[in-house]
Amino acid sequence: MxxxxxxxxxxxxxxxxxxxxxxxxxxxxxxxxxxxxxxxxxxxxxxxxxxxxxxxxxxxxxxxxxxxxxxxxxxxxxxxxxxxxxxxxxxxxxxxxxxxxxxxxxxxxxxxxxxxxxxxxxxxxxxxxxxxxxxxxxxxxxxxxxxxxxxxxxxxxxxxxxxxxxxxxxxxxxxxxxxxxxxxxxxxxxxxxxxxxxxxxxxxxxxxGGTERGHxxxxxxxxxxxxxxxxxPANPLVSARSTPRPIQNTGHGDLVLGPDGQWLCVLLGVRPRGGTRAFSALGRETFVTPVAWRGGWPAIAPVELNPRPGTRVEIGFDAPLDEEWIAVRRLPAQVAAVQSGRLVLTADGSTLADVRPVFVGRRQEHLTSHTTVRLDVSAGTGGLAVRYDERFHLSVQAGDGVVTAHASFMGLDQQWSAPLEGDVVDLHLDSVRPGPGWRMVATSDEFVLGFTPAGGARVDLARVDGRFLSSEVAESFTGRVLGVYAVAGSVAVESWITEGEDE
Structure with missing residues (x-):
């Protein structure tokens, strides 16, 4: 089965x-x-x-x-x-x-x-x-x-x-x-x-009904x-609107005959969080649900949440980039190159606020996610970011003897900085459930941005409300993309580790 x-x-x-x-x-x-x-x-x-x-x-x-x-x-x-x-x-x-x-x-x-x-x-x-x-x-x-x-x-x-x-x-x-x-x-x-x-x-x-809650x-x-x-006569066949289902915005489906002769419908949906389930952190994902035939009509079952086990992705850049890497309005090879076991990005004057940043990344796949990259900034400035688009992004950046966490949400900007000794640093970007003290109507998640200098202990620079990086706030058709970027000179990514799970 x-x-x-x-x-x-x-x-x-x-x-x-x-x-x-x-x-x-x-x-x-x-x-x-x-x-x-x-x-x-x-x-x-x-x-x-x-x-x-x-x-x-x-x-x-x-x-x-x-x-x-x-x-x-x-x-x-x-x-x-x-x-x-x-x-x-x-x-x-x-x-x-x-x-x-x-x-x-x-x-x-x-x-x-x-x-x-x-x-x-x-x-x-x-x-x-x-x-x-x-x-x-x-x-x-x-x-x-x-x-x-x-x-x-x-x-x-x-x-x-x-x-x-x-x-x-x-x-x-x-x-x-x-x-x-x-x-x-x-x-x-x-x-x-x-x-x-x-x-x-x-x-x-x-x-x-639109690709939002009325879908x-x-x-x-x-x-x-x-x-x-x-x-x-039973239209609409499926909709999550005005229901307590954990998967909302269900729609945009395609029928197919699956294994064991079972008809299936693949469709999009979101997994919102918060007291009013108002914030969908990962954007629109692909789901599936069974289809039965009754009197010559398909009947599509409500979409049931059944997440996979958590994953760990560890990349050492000793081979070409795999298919999961994506870039904005250009191909990853136009943005970054694997050289001598490192991923090198060279700045071109753009920043994360531009429509064509020097940024290459991978989709955030889990509601709880921990990403660490080791970055050599001896020849430039760059960092680790989570991006919805050029108006909505979070980053932790290193270079010129300083590490800076930066939140940018539709023109609202805030920064937190600390000195950095040395040129090699681990940068951390974690998406976690809100901690104690949040009011009942909470957010989707919190981001914790920090760094670990070579031979030192982790320093957390900021905790940022994750709702600003949700499809409802960013009003985006896409989703979160975790990636590395350069804004000055060249930076080299020595390793990438992402661990995630869905509660």
């Missing part, structure tokens, strides 16, 4: 899409402005998932260099057809709607072809594209009609509902104008459509890929 772990994939991994090929499953998730873009995880049992590669591993595949924060790779759909893996995604405010292919999901993937309108004047306007084929080989791209070009009022964006076009994949061009499909029960932001033919009927699964999944059924569709 398959054990369903939740989260299925820990940390910042939103908008999951899954496909089964033989007896293996492949999972793709969003990356926004981070590179490499669109990670691909593989499983042979739906319990253990391995990161096998990314879709965007070369400059130019995603045009994220200049996208605003929160833009970039939005909501991929991964499918397998005629011996090829296909992935469609919107590079929001970047290249536009794209189609990638690969013979092996681990890569390499193609450069990405724009999906053009019927007249070829531009890309299909919308987000969250899905790709499906009928028995005759006709390709359908179904998408959410959120309009991202032109003047956009973030409080009242233009939205055309769920739309669809038939596409000639040889020309990468629509062969018709978009038409409207079923767009849900009337909740805001109908999005994340996925289209399936199951037992002779076509099902259109969508998300609605939900609804389904419609029709006789053909283009409908007409009628909604299920």
């Amino acid at each position: 398959t054990t369903l772990h939740n989260p299925l994939v820990n940390g910042f991994h939103p908008d999951p899409s899954v496909v089964r090929v033989g007896d293996q499953w492949y999972l793709a998730t969003s990356t926004f402005e981070y590179l490499p873009g669109i990670p691909i995880h593989r499983s042979r049992d739906f319990e253990t998932w391995e990161l096998i590669g990314h879709v965007a591993t070369r400059p130019g595949q995603l045009g994220v260099d200049g996208v605003p924060t929160g833009g970039g790779a939005w909501a991929p759909t991964i499918r397998h057809h005629d011996g090829l893996f296909h992935l469609v995604v919107t590079d929001a405010m970047g290249r536009g709607m794209l189609h990638f292919t690969a013979a092996d999901a681990a890569g390499p993937w193609s450069d990405g072809d724009l999906l053009l309108t019927q007249d070829g004047s531009g890309t299909i306007e919308g987000i969250d594209p899905d790709i499906a084929w009928d028995a005759g080989g006709t390709c359908y791209v179904t998408f959410s009609g959120l309009q991202l070009t032109g003047a956009l009022n973030p409080n009242a964006p233009a939205h055309l509902g769920i739309q669809q076009v038939r596409v000639d994949l040889d020309a990468h061009r629509a062969v018709e104008e978009p038409r409207s499909l079923w767009s849900g029960t009337g909740l805001m932001f109908p999005e994340a459509p996925h289209l399936y033919e199951i037992d002779g009927a076509w099902y259109l699964l969508i998300a609605e 939900s999944i609804s389904v419609a059924r029709g006789p053909a890929a283009d409908g007409p569709f009628e909604g299920a």
Whole structure:
């Protein structure tokens, strides 16, 4: 019997899409402005998932260099057809709607072809594209009609509902104008459509209600890929809103036949903390829940929390960086290099407050997390940071004979400093539950920032409220990324250790 772990994939991994090929499953998730873009995880049992590669591993595949924060790779759909893996995604405010292919999901993937309108004047306007084929080989791209070009009022964006076009994949061009499909029960932001033919009927699964506390999944059924569709009487099929469930914001799902013949739904959700469960530290993660079929309709079970055991990651930089390392709007190799058993970062004038910092990191995967790096700052200044974006970050930095902890939250800045003797120092950044004395309505966690000089004892510089690095406060589509950075000269990271667990 398959054990369903939740989260299925820990940390910042939103908008999951899954496909089964033989007896293996492949999972793709969003990356926004981070590179490499669109990670691909593989499983042979739906319990253990391995990161096998990314879709965007070369400059130019995603045009994220200049996208605003929160833009970039939005909501991929991964499918397998005629011996090829296909992935469609919107590079929001970047290249536009794209189609990638690969013979092996681990890569390499193609450069990405724009999906053009019927007249070829531009890309299909919308987000969250899905790709499906009928028995005759006709390709359908179904998408959410959120309009991202032109003047956009973030409080009242233009939205055309769920739309669809038939596409000639040889020309990468629509062969018709978009038409409207079923767009849900009337909740805001109908999005994340996925289209399936199951037992002779076509099902259109969508998300609605927004990706926050109102998030939900609804389904419609029709006789053909283009409908007409009628909604299920039990819609929405799943939503955690107004419930005490530990996993909230559940939505944006994709159906797949899992092991043992069990239908499953992978979907996004968050794990909020605090007295009012108001702060989701790690952002949107990937979860899974069983699906039953009743009277020709899918019934999606509530998402149950079942975390994996804690982990320890110890890195000595005696080999190239593994696939878990990511950077902001550029590839890790453009930011850092492994040299003589150390990871070297060279400053370029940017800081953590810039949109392209000299920063390379790994997702925070557990609600309790302890990270220590050993840094040689004899030739520069840099440190260890946890980042949501250029407006929300915490760091502990060493160089020029001083260690400084720095909290920066949307223009509110505070620093705590202590002298440093020597050039090699251990920097510490710990995410822990709030200590005694917190009021009943507490935060998500506390960060403890400190350092240990060579041959000395640990010195803690600051304890900082973790709610400022939550998806609700930062209003972010991403999540926490722990990383190292340089702001002057060159710094060398000699070791990295992260330990984490989920209570």
